[in-house]
Amino acid sequence: MTALNAFRVTLGVRVALTFALLFLIAGAVLLAVNYVLFAHGLLGYTGASVSPYSASYIANYDRGLISNPQTPALIVAAARGQLALVLAHPTERFFGGGLLPTSAGLPLAQQHGVDPALSQLLWQSMLILVPFALLTVVLGWLTAHRMLRPVRQLTATARRMSAANLGQRLRLAGPDDELKELGDTFDQMLARLDAAFESQRRFVANASHELRTPLTIMRTELDVTLGGQAADVGSLRAMGQVIGTAVTRSERLVDGLLALAESERGIDRTERVDLAELVGRALDHVAGDAREAGVRTAATLQAAPVTGRRVLLERLVENLADNGVRHNRPGGWLAVLTVSRDGAVTLIVESSGPPVTADQAASLFEPFRRLNGDRTGSGRGSGLGLSIVRAVARAHDGEATAAPVPGGGLRVTVTIPAATAD
Numbered sequence: 001m002t003a004l005n006a007f008r009v010t011l012g013v014r015v016a017l018t019f020a021l022l023f024l025i026a027g028a029v030l031l032a033v034n035y036v037l038f039a040h041g042l043l044g045y046t047g048a049s050v051s052p053y054s055a056s057y058i059a060n061y062d063r064g065l066i067s068n069p070q071t072p073a074l075i076v077a078a079a080r081g082q083l084a085l086v087l088a089h090p091t092e093r094f095f096g097g098g099l100l101p102t103s104a105g106l107p108l109a110q111q112h113g114v115d116p117a118l119s120q121l122l123w124q125s126m127l128i129l130v131p132f133a134l135l136t137v138v139l140g141w142l143t144a145h146r147m148l149r150p151v152r153q154l155t156a157t158a159r160r161m162s163a164a165n166l167g168q169r170l171r172l173a174g175p176d177d178e179l180k181e182l183g184d185t186f187d188q189m190l191a192r193l194d195a196a197f198e199s200q201r202r203f204v205a206n207a208s209h210e211l212r213t214p215l216t217i218m219r220t221e222l223d224v225t226l227g228g229q230a231a232d233v234g235s236l237r238a239m240g241q242v243i244g245t246a247v248t249r250s251e252r253l254v255d256g257l258l259a260l261a262e263s264e265r266g267i268d269r270t271e272r273v274d275l276a277e278l279v280g281r282a283l284d285h286v287a288g289d290a291r292e293a294g295v296r297t298a299a300t301l302q303a304a305p306v307t308g309r310r311v312l313l314e315r316l317v318e319n320l321a322d323n324g325v326r327h328n329r330p331g332g333w334l335a336v337l338t339v340s341r342d343g344a345v346t347l348i349v350e351s352s353g354p355p356v357t358a359d360q361a362a363s364l365f366e367p368f369r370r371l372n373g374d375r376t377g378s379g380r381g382s383g384l385g386l387s388i389v390r391a392v393a394r395a396h397d398g399e400a401t402a403a404p405v406p407g408g409g410l411r412v413t414v415t416i417p418a419a420t421a422d
Contacts, residue, residue, distance in 0.1 A: 012144035019140030020133050027132070031125045038121060055086040062086070150179045154186055166194035211254075214246035221246075267309045267395050272419050275304035275347055276338045278314055282321040283336065294331045295324075295351075304338040304345040305419040308396040316392040317347070319385040320412055324351035327410070344398075345418045352409040361402040361410060365390045389414065 062083035065071045071079070150172050157168055169190060172183035225239040283297055290297050306313070324334040332352035339346050367387045386402065389412065393400040398416035405411050 012141055012148055015144035016137050016140035019143075020137040023136040024129070024133050027129045031122075031129065034125070035122060055090045055092060058086045059083055147179070150183055154183060157186075166190055166197060211250065214250045217246045218243045267312070269309060270307050271310055273306055273308055273310050273313050275306060275313065275317065275345055275416075276301040278317040279321070279336050279338060279347070281314075282317045285318060286321045286325045289322075289325050290334065293325060293328060295328045296333045297336075298333070299336045301336070301338045302340060304340045304347065306345050306396065306416045307419040308416070312392045312395065316389050316414065319389050320347070320349040320414075323385045323410075323412075324349055327351070328353050329408075332409075340418050343418050345416050347414040347416075348411065349414075350405055350409065350411045352405070352407075355408045356404040356410055358404060361404050364402055364410075365400065386412070 062079040065079040066076055066083070150170070153172070154170060157170055160168065169187045170183040171187065172180050221239045221242045225235050279299060279301055283299060287297070289295075321334070321336070324336075328334065328351050334349070334351045336350075337346075337348040339348075365386045367384055386400070390400040393414050393416060396416045398414060400412065400414045403411050403413070
């Protein structure tokens with residue numbers, strides 16, 4: 001820890017100082033009100049008015065009365081007594097109902113103790129206020145230190161976090177207050193990060209496997225064919241066909257990865273696209289494979305205009321149509337529906353096929369996830385088709401869902417906001 005960190009002003013210190021400042025302000029206001037009320041009550045008790053007189057002023061006034069030959073003897077006697085009183089307290093101020101001849105004869109001897117009493121009250125109050133302010137700082141720091149313990153725990157956990165260690169959680173106990181809400185939110189964020197990193201690791205592992213498989217096939221064919229004593233034209237031709245199939249598979253995988261990355265990056269250029277038109281072209285594209293597999297196709301198409309990237313939307317529709325034929329059963333069926341209502345365009349692709357559970361249907365949107373396992377060596381696709389569909393839908397502020405079809409098969413529903421009228 002550096003010297004700068006050792007003397008940094010933490011949140012706990014700021015809270016403690018804030019408590020002390022608020023206490024000082026409240027205490028000063030309370031003492032001021034108490035001082036005014038006490039002074040007013042004391043002066044009212046002694047009968048004094050609010051007019052103060054200095055000792056020198058009263059002395060000069062009394063001397064003038066005494067030296068005036070026309071002053072009555074009773075007033076002269078009172079003036080002499082008043083003069084003796086003020087000369088005994090030359091530094092004090094006196095309160096009374098008025099000076100002698102116009103006063104009601106209020107004896108100033110009752111007033112000369114008012115100022116010292118108020119001064120003593122002020123000093124005693126200040127002496128009490130200062131140590132209580134220091135005590136408030138200590139109590140405020142202790143309170144803040146205890147209340148901010150979950151924040152320190154959160155900080156320590158965050159410092160221990162790394163991509164390889166996201167399993168820790170705070171699991172704060174205590175009242176359901178703002179700090180516990182912060183801790184629960186932090187735990188939820190860690191859970192999302194953990195899931196994201198795990199998905200990324202699984203994606204990299206699966207992508208590596210998928211890319212390695214065709215490369216392994218090509219290497220094996222080259223070693224076997226060219227390593228023999230006599231490689232005739234027939235064996236070379238067979239090797240070329242196997243390598244060509246592997247290259248096609250690799251191209252399909254790389255193309256899918258690029259499409260997935262482009263979809264997740266977002267849309268930079270948009271145009272008006274009719275999904276119904278794209279569906280017609282996609283069905284024409286898979287018509288040959290459908291006839292070969294004996295899959296019947298049907299389409300119910302309404303105008304479905306959206307605003308987005310045409311090449312990505314074409315890939316979305318083609319993937320759904322291609323999956324509907326590839327993963328169908330012989331003599332099965334494929335149905336496509338487009339509809340636009342309530343400000344949204346809906347594309348529904350249903351197909352027959354093997355039985356699927358709801359959990360399996362939802363998991364098919366994960367990259368390289370297939371019904372027969374996470375990874376496969378078959379040539380029935382790269383396992384990125386529905387991942388690309390979901391990524392494209394989300395890039396267009398939409399969503400893609402999947403559900404099983406009764407009797408076997410899959411229904412994929414894509415919803416995208418409809419294009420606004422120009």
